[in-house]
Amino acid sequence: MRHGKYPFIIGFLAVPVALYAIFVVGAYLQMFRLSLTDWSGYGTFKDIGFDNFVKLWNDEVIWTALRHNGFLLLVMPIVTIAIALLFAFLLNVGGGSKGGMTRGVWGSKIYRVVFFFPQLLALALVAVIFQRVYGPDKSGMINGLLPDSWEPWLFLADEKWALTCILIVLIWQAVGFYVVLFSAGMGSIGQEIYEAAALDGASRITLFFKITLPLLWGNIQVAWIYLGIAAFDAFALVNIMTVNQGGPNNSTQVLSMQIYLNAFKYSQAGYASAIGVVLFFLALSFAWLTLRVTRSDSVEA
């Protein structure tokens, strides 16, 4: 058994590692290299040191985009996790216990499937659907449901609310996946713990805060990091849904959109790479910070 271990592991890992090295690590290395050049995306380039980063520091639109990513980063994970936890709890434990078994609210099996639906749709499809949901005149789905005498809501055409509209779609799309993730987590919490707590007369709310939440901490931590990375992205929705790709008046501009515009529309691939480098470090430090800050609170399940 022992001498067969290494060939087995190497055989198993060689392909994934090679793919990862070429398509992820290799691409990142190229990006780092390009961020120090003036490459347009066509033909040759020359080195310009850190000029791209200086330009980036002075670029107002980048700062606007960064603020918007920050907003998404603060709000999206917390709201998504809160909703997903609530739903998962209701689906698994919310129905109280019967015959010593905790169970979900009535119809929980159907809800579980329904909540997962958005996850099955391609993000581009979701964006196109919500474009119509948010239609700014009477033909829009939400506006069509409002009374005729009301002025239509502008949604994505309103500078103040456009980013919130995007945020809602991001959350709507993500919740189903985390409901399933947390449900699985709850499934691994021992039945006897719930039983004991129920015998002690714990209410459903107490059950949630004293038992479910601490024992799910590892899952929540993971969810937080994934959602944070998603908040740094948001590209597909902004690209497809918003007024003039990031408008009106840059009110939905995000870093990933700036990378796309600079790389493919403004022919400034070097500059776009510099933004990519910044985004890389932001995402990395976010993940590191999250793990650090939340580590001490975890309870071993």
Next chain:
Amino acid sequence: MSDITKSELDRRSLLRRAAAVGLAATPAVGMLSACVGSGSDEKKDQATGTKSADNPLGIDPKAPVEIVIFDGGLGTKYATDVDTPMYKKKWAESEVKYTATEQIATTIKPRLNAGNAPDMINNSGADMMDFGAIVKAGQAADLTDLFAAPSFDIPGKTVGETLVPGAIEQGTYDVDGGRKPFAVNYSFTVFGMYYNKKLFDKNNWTVPTTWADFTALCDKIKAAGIVPFAYAGANASYYMVRAIMTSAAKIGTEQVLKDLDNLKPGAWQAPAIKQAAEAWGQIGVKYMNKSFLGLRHTEVQLQQNQDKVAFYPCGSWLENEQAASITPNFEYAVAPYPSVTTSDQLPATAINAAAGEIYFASTKGTNVQGGKEYLRVMLSKAAALEFTKLTKSLTVVAGAADGQTISPGLTSGNDMLSKAGKDVFMGYLWDTWYKKMNDASLEAVNALMFNGGDAQKFCDTMEKVAQDVAKDSSISKNTRA
């Protein structure tokens, strides 16, 4: 406890799956650099032949030529059924390798950078490449010899002499050796306000020529419960920019627009620009509600097709684009933008008409001269006429479609063109030269039209953007005479 979660999705396998998703969800920015080329600049071996009266571009009659056509609004039939057979008729031994794609940049950019590009490329569509950057990278061939060569089927004239004024200039760029033409902008678009002629006839509405007539008519249309003038702010603000630019040129001649193209300091503060922005800003304030800011081209088009919108600013491709959607009660016609002031320097009939749809020969092909020869075929009168018949778009080949009745909108556009006579101007190029400025103008025009019509703010915003572009050494500059 649910049996689904317990038996099939235990926590560990779910985390494993989540990890796989997380890997894919890492921002995909790394991929962007995956298409870096070798950056080699060495000359490729080119197929060439001997120049003669019959072979003015000196192509190798036996060498194959590879062409790529954008498969979009114009279709590909004009290439497969007209241009290629014409080319093959003359050069029977030369094989034409043809591909059509909707994704020009995705498929062609890596080949340009790797140095094995097709010989003739149609750069168009949502995924089109930044042509200025291609020229700067030396990937587009100088077309001076093509325009100086004799026309394919108009005796006694060079190719250049058969084209409408401004057609060559639109594909001309500043390079190290001076200003040279690098692109054939093949289709010819007439810009104006499109409307339903039948709706106007029914209501006895006449097309306005002065601004006072225009606003009076707008009041009448509004009273009839129809939006008098609208554009789609979400993805077609470009047309509104063009409307303002056209009005500015009519107030103060095309020189106003040339100054913008040349990034002349203060050009956006010129009185003509401000007057035009002021006048249009008021149209926005009075006649358009804010929902149009969030609507798309197709959505506003649908409203016009249903007679809910009267005037729509657009180019002559509109009719073909909407051919399947309009009812027999709808007949496209087009009117010039009315004069803004009584002292406009150009007459009310003056219009903006510009060449578009880039075709270029690539230096990274193996048969560049063959690619140019293919372009010479396209620029023949016969091919141009067939193109217009197939696509309902005029071409830059002057008068190729004269005397043809093809469609009401096209006839109306042609009519407007002949009434304008010498007062047809090419317009501006800053939107294609400086993409960043173009994007900024889309935002600025939306702010002007939907946020109270502040013309001074529009001018200030654009002036700042223009000067930022002028100062940015990473953006290659072009000039216009």
